[in-house]
Amino acid sequence: MHTPQHTRSHVHEGANYKDKSEGNLACTAAVGPYTDLRRFMRGRKGIQAHHIVVVEHLEIVTTGYTGANAPAVLIPESLHQKVVSPRITAEQNYLGGRRGGKAQATRDEILMLYREVYTWHMDFKELFNIAKRILS
Numbered sequence: 001m002h003t004p005q006h007t008r009s010h011v012h013e014g015a016n017y018k019d020k021s022e023g024n025l026a027c028t029a030a031v032g033p034y035t036d037l038r039r040f041m042r043g044r045k046g047i048q049a050h051h052i053v054v055v056e057h058l059e060i061v062t063t064g065y066t067g068a069n070a071p072a073v074l075i076p077e078s079l080h081q082k083v084v085s086p087r088i089t090a091e092q093n094y095l096g097g098r099r100g101g102k103a104q105a106t107r108d109e110i111l112m113l114y115r116e117v118y119t120w121h122m123d124f125k126e127l128f129n130i131a132k133r134i135l136s
Contacts, residue, residue, distance in 0.1 A: 031130070034072040041074060048080040049073070052127050053114065053134045054088060061107045063134055071130055087117050111135050 030037065037049040051058075055067040065071075075084065091113045095105045105113070111132065118128035 030074040031071060033069045035068045037072050037074050046077050047074050048077045050075050050080050050084055052130050053110075056092075057105075057110050057113075057135075060104050061110060061135055065134060071134060073127060083122070084117070087121050088113070091116055107135060 030040065031052075032040070034049055034051055041047050041049060049072045051067065052071045052073055053063070053065075055070070058065050058067065058070055063070075092105075095109055095113065114128055114131040114135075118124040118131065
């Protein structure tokens with residue numbers, strides 16, 4: 001299990017990301033604890049903080065992270081709402097639904113979900129590497 005570091009919070013500039021399904025959409029992403037990113041983005045429009053591993057999966061797999069301190073990334077609002085979240089929801093529905101429904105997914109199934117979303121459906125390999133560390 002990867003133990004979160006409880007040190008001074010930082011927001012880091014990440015790599016450029018290109019989403020395959022949105023053509024040439026690219027963005028430079030800031031990465032950091034979710035609450036820090038929410039504070040950082042106050043007053044800014046058009047961006048949202050996205051949990052790299054969504055809260056419901058943090059509740060299934062023991063990671064030491066909460067929704068507040070889990071690694072997140074700032075991405076354009078349209079990318080978050082139209083591509084990333086729907087893709088995660090579609091993969092989760094395939095595994096058995098979000099928040100209820102069929103049996104909970106295993107750690108390996110959740111890891112595969114993020115591999116599919118971040119590397120197969122989008123070119124977000126860095127986010128998959130972070131997800132892998134969170135879930136390890």
